Amino acid sequence: MKILVCITHVPDTTSKINFKDNNTRFDTTGVQFIIGPYDDYALARAIEIKEASGATVTVLNVGPADTEPTIRKALAIGADDAIRVNAEPTDSFFVASQIAEHAKAGGFDLILMGRESIDYNSGVVHSIVGEMLGIPSVSPVMKLDLDGTKAKLAREIEGGKEYLEVNLPFVAGCQEPIAEWKIPNMRGIMSARTKPLKVVEPKTAESGVKTQKFELPPPKGAVKMIPADNVPELVNLLKNEARVL
Amino acid sequence: MPILVFVESAEGKIKKTSLEAVAYAHAMGGPVTAIALGAAEKSELENLGKYGAQKVLHASDEKLNQGIIQAYAEVLVKALQDENADVLVLANSSLGTPVAARVAARTGASLATNVVSLPETASGFVVKKSIYTGKAFSFVELSNKKKVIALKKNAAELKEVGGAAQVTPYTVQLPDALFAVKILSSEKATGEVLLPEANIVVSGGRGMKGPEHWGMLEGLAKTLHAATGCSKPVSDMGWRPHHEHVGQTGVKVAPQLYIAVGISGAIQHLAGVNSSKCIVVINKDAEAPFFKAADYGIVGDAFEIIPKLTEAIKAAK
Ligand SMILES: Cc1cc2nc3c(=O)[nH]c(=O)nc-3n(C[C@H](O)[C@H](O)[C@H](O)COP(=O)(O)OP(=O)(O)OC[C@H]3O[C@@H](n4cnc5c(N)ncnc54)[C@H](O)[C@@H]3O)c2cc1C
Ligand SMILES: Nc1ncnc2c1ncn2[C@@H]1O[C@H](COP(=O)(O)O)[C@@H](O)[C@H]1O
Numbered sequence: 001m002k003i004l005v006c007i008t009h010v011p012d013t014t015s016k017i018n019f020k021d022n023n024t025r026f027d028t029t030g031v032q033f034i035i036g037p038y039d040d041y042a043l044a045r046a047i048e049i050k051e052a053s054g055a056t057v058t059v060l061n062v063g064p065a066d067t068e069p070t071i072r073k074a075l076a077i078g079a080d081d082a083i084r085v086n087a088e089p090t091d092s093f094f095v096a097s098q099i100a101e102h103a104k105a106g107g108f109d110l111i112l113m114g115r116e117s118i119d120y121n122s123g124v125v126h127s128i129v130g131e132m133l134g135i136p137s138v139s140p141v142m143k144l145d146l147d148g149t150k151a152k153l154a155r156e157i158e159g160g161k162e163y164l165e166v167n168l169p170f171v172a173g174c175q176e177p178i179a180e181w182k183i184p185n186m187r188g189i190m191s192a193r194t195k196p197l198k199v200v201e202p203k204t205a206e207s208g209v210k211t212q213k214f215e216l217p218p219p220k221g222a223v224k225m226i227p228a229d230n231v232p233e234l235v236n237l238l239k240n241e242a243r244v245l
Numbered sequence: 246m247p248i249l250v251f252v253e254s255a256e257g258k259i260k261k262t263s264l265e266a267v268a269y270a271h272a273m274g275g276p277v278t279a280i281a282l283g284a285a286e287k288s289e290l291e292n293l294g295k296y297g298a299q300k301v302l303h304a305s306d307e308k309l310n311q312g313i314i315q316a317y318a319e320v321l322v323k324a325l326q327d328e329n330a331d332v333l334v335l336a337n338s339s340l341g342t343p344v345a346a347r348v349a350a351r352t353g354a355s356l357a358t359n360v361v362s363l364p365e366t367a368s369g370f371v372v373k374k375s376i377y378t379g380k381a382f383s384f385v386e387l388s389n390k391k392k393v394i395a396l397k398k399n400a401a402e403l404k405e406v407g408g409a410a411q412v413t414p415y416t417v418q419l420p421d422a423l424f425a426v427k428i429l430s431s432e433k434a435t436g437e438v439l440l441p442e443a444n445i446v447v448s449g450g451r452g453m454k455g456p457e458h459w460g461m462l463e464g465l466a467k468t469l470h471a472a473t474g475c476s477k478p479v480s481d482m483g484w485r486p487h488h489e490h491v492g493q494t495g496v497k498v499a500p501q502l503y504i505a506v507g508i509s510g511a512i513q514h515l516a517g518v519n520s521s522k523c524i525v526v527i528n529k530d531a532e533a534p535f536f537k538a539a540d541y542g543i544v545g546d547a548f549e550i551i552p553k554l555t556e557a558i559k560a561a562k
Pocket of ligand 1: 479533
């Protein structure tokens, strides 16, 4: 069993988002980077499968050299080797093209990703990779159990769940509670230093999508406090001031 | 050049987000051809005319009654060709988003999801997208001739602009290979207001102390015709089902009104609610960070405030 896990290198969920250079670039000042939380679920499930029934787990990231500590963290959590495609992940189609290229070459049985990246939130890379490889893609997957060459999945839908069955290989975008996030231990951290991390150059892929600039939402006005003994006043304000009732 | 709009229905009704997609395409200049897949009521389809659809294609093959993404993508790729349409518009959803991605990959279209505004066309075709889980926006240029646009809720205003649309049956060959994913069963909350679509959300956190106290929140939600939501620890502990969990790693909501009770307002929770129009926070701790993100706040005990609030709303009706 060969599993490919695609990870993003994204700002910690508590980060304040700022832009620089006339709102054309993300400002990394003071920002901590992490493995995307959904990608972390994908990785955790891959490691569980490896521990339960044997598998090799390869992690892949499309990103410049500064993503390497994040990739090493995935190796410390238990992935066997890693690929970094040396390019700015400018858009979903470009990223998916790189992933599809390596997925094809590597002959993976299972390609696990996060439900969405928490920077672009597009939630599309898994589907595009599936389409490029001509295999099914399912997202967001909350449960994934392998059964020979088949898998049983639970997928979240609006207000409920769907239970699915699909043959390998396929692509899954993962979310909780598919597995528990794993924290690297000392041995993992030591061994990650010497695990193979291959750096490859990207293939060209024209996507017709270009980010021109960024914008922050307008600042929130001050909160209006209502005394606890005057709850009807809240209803009045919601009705006549905010006009949401 | 017509714009194709994929519409979804839930419990026999076209989803509001799909009506918004039709209104969006109309505002882009149309003409608009809507397409519905699987079982759908004729009157509901005709009704799409009100929001700007000239024509509605109905692919009623019963194989499409289940939302199989590869099959849906196949039908839409074919319909784009048949209608000679360059643009596909749909609503972001568990079905819409993956279908959009596959159609874009197949047709070589420029793709944008989480779109929140109409395109600006002064220089190029530029749409505004929500990114960083609602903490920022980006302006992206879609430069290919073909474009696929997936809308976030509230991206277009619903206005009545026309009468009944003409509904035409639409058939597509659907090879078995498209049905590689089998849906064995599904569980769906019925009759309740669905969280991602709701105009009002009443959400509870760890401050509610236990699942046995949710009746109170459900009572408030019922009075407001609202959906119920919760914080992550609440669903982690199994007090509430996972699909009610709001935030960075859960459902992102964008209601008119979000009422948070006994939720501290961690940044990961806020990431799921920051697109709400109005936020009310009820917390017994005046220092709870959620107040900074709120429009209205009450410092007080949930168990005293909730019944009073429910009463006050009933009285004001
Ligand atoms: C990567 C990551 C992703 C995450 N994603 C999410 C997410 O998607 N959604 C999410 O919600 N969280 C998420 N979290 C968790 C988040 O950080 C917080 O831990 C969580 O939101 C806290 O939930 P809470 O507010 O219900 O509980 P608490 O923080 O325990 O707050 C309870 C609140 O209730 C108040 N309270 C207590 N009793 C009463 C009473 N009687 N009446 C009124 N108020 C009362 C308290 O003053 C307190 O403010 C994530 C965390 C991480 C690290
Ligand atoms: N730059 C990247 N490198 C590797 N995997 C990625 C990258 N961007 C996105 N992915 C994967 O695709 C998933 C969906 O991303 P997105 O479509 O951007 O929301 C993520 O959760 C990752 O698993």
